[in-house]
Amino acid sequence: MESAQAVSDPLPTRLRAVQEVLRPYPEVRLLAVSKGVAANRLRLAYGHGLRHFGENYLQEALDKQEALADLEGIVWHFIGRIQRNKTRAIARNFQWVESVDRELVAERLNLARVGMPPLDVLIEVNAGGEDSKGGAAPDAVESLARVIVALPQLRLRGLMALVRPRPEEADADFATLAASFRALQRAFPDQAIDTLSMGTSTDYARALPLGSTQVRLGTALFGHRSQETT
Numbered sequence: 001m002e003s004a005q006a007v008s009d010p011l012p013t014r015l016r017a018v019q020e021v022l023r024p025y026p027e028v029r030l031l032a033v034s035k036g037v038a039a040n041r042l043r044l045a046y047g048h049g050l051r052h053f054g055e056n057y058l059q060e061a062l063d064k065q066e067a068l069a070d071l072e073g074i075v076w077h078f079i080g081r082i083q084r085n086k087t088r089a090i091a092r093n094f095q096w097v098e099s100v101d102r103e104l105v106a107e108r109l110n111l112a113r114v115g116m117p118p119l120d121v122l123i124e125v126n127a128g129g130e131d132s133k134g135g136a137a138p139d140a141v142e143s144l145a146r147v148i149v150a151l152p153q154l155r156l157r158g159l160m161a162l163v164r165p166r167p168e169e170a171d172a173d174f175a176t177l178a179a180s181f182r183a184l185q186r187a188f189p190d191q192a193i194d195t196l197s198m199g200t201s202t203d204y205a206r207a208l209p210l211g212s213t214q215v216r217l218g219t220a221l222f223g224h225r226s227q228e229t230t
Contacts, residue, residue: 009041009044010223011041011044011045011048011221011222012048014220014221014222014223015045015048015050015221017220018030018217018220018221021204021205021208022208022215024208025208027213028208028212028213028214028215029052029195029213029214029215030050030052030214030215030217031052031053031054031077031079031197031214031215031216031217032045032050032052032053032054032217032218032221032222033053033054033056033079033200033216033217033218033221034053034054034055034064034218034222035054035055035056035057035060035080035218036060036222037218037222039063039064039067039068041222042064042068043068043071045221046068046071046074051073051074051075052075052077053074053075053076053077054077054078054079054098054216055076055077055078055079055080055094056078056079056080056081057080058078058080058086058089058090061076061078061093061094062089062093065093075095075096076093076094076095076096077094077095077096077097077098078090078094078096078097078098078099079098079099079160079216080099081099081134082097082099082100082101082105084104084105084108087105087108087109087112088108088112090109090112091108091109091110091112091113091116091119092112092113092116094119095119095120096119096120096121096122096157097109097119097120097121097122098121098122098124098160098197099122099124099134099135099160100121100122100123100124100144100148101123101124101126101134101135101136101144102136102144103144103147106121106144106147106148106151106154107147107151109121109153109154110151110152110153110154111153113153113154114153116153118152118153118154118155119153119154119155120155120157121148121154121155121156121157122156122157122158122159122160122195122197123136123141123144123145123148123156123158123159123160124136124159124160124161125137125138125141125159125160125161125177125180126138126161127161127163127173127174127176127177127180128163128164128169128172128173128176130164133162135161135162138176138177138180141159141180141183141184142183142184142187145184145187145188149188149191155191155192156188156191156193157192157193157194157195158181158184158193158194158195158196158197158213159177159180159181159184159195159196159197159198160195160197160198160216161173161177161197161198162200163177163198163203165202167203167206170203170206171206171210174198174199174206174207174210174211174212175210177196177198178196178198178210178211181193181196181211194213195213195214196211196212196213196214197212197213197214197215197216198210198211198212198214198215199212199214199215199216200215200216200217200218201217201218201219201220201221202219204216204217204220
């Protein structure tokens with residue numbers, strides 16, 4: 001018998017709506033942006049088949065990881081801004097880090113990952129050139145990629161970015177990111193560069209036909225939260 005929470009929680013309905021949009025794109029990964037979401041709701045999401053969860057804040061994520069340690073196959077992605085003093089904990093407690101935007105961060109993550117399997121990383125790109133957003137400039141992606149691929153404890157998997165909010169600007173940013181992704185694949189044919197993470201709750205339907213291989217959805221799955229940005 002379903003629990004009262006499972007019956008009342010709108011997540012299953014929201015998830016079905018998202019899955020309908022994703023249906024023509026079966027290879028696209030759904031990353032549930034779970035900042036501000038309680039561990040018991042993530043357990044429900046896991047029960048409905050979600051396995052990849054993205055967290056922005058380290059301590060909040062560590063608390064959830066402890067609470068959900070019994071769930072097999074759960075994959076944690078760090079998607080927030082990386083503070084220098086937290087690189088060790090991030091490197092050792094996540095399988096993916098999607099917000100690598102400078103050499104120093106890459107080097108510190110690499111050192112902290114010694115003795116563990118390589119860490120999958122994405123370069124965060126500031127596709128629209130906005131001062132308010134983090135990320136490497138598009139013309140700096142290849143040089144940062146060369147640093148990452150030379151670090152033995154990191155495995156470069158692709159690119160991630162937020163885009164500008166206006167639809168026409170978002171489409172231009174998606175196109176910029178897709179071009180950078182293709183250029184990266186050409187420049188590093190021996191690397192498993194297969195992840196283009198673009199598209200959030202407000203724009204993922206636009207990102208899909210432009211080449212996204214991963215969408216990062218928070219509000220579309222869990223509803224509005226006080227800290228919600230994706």
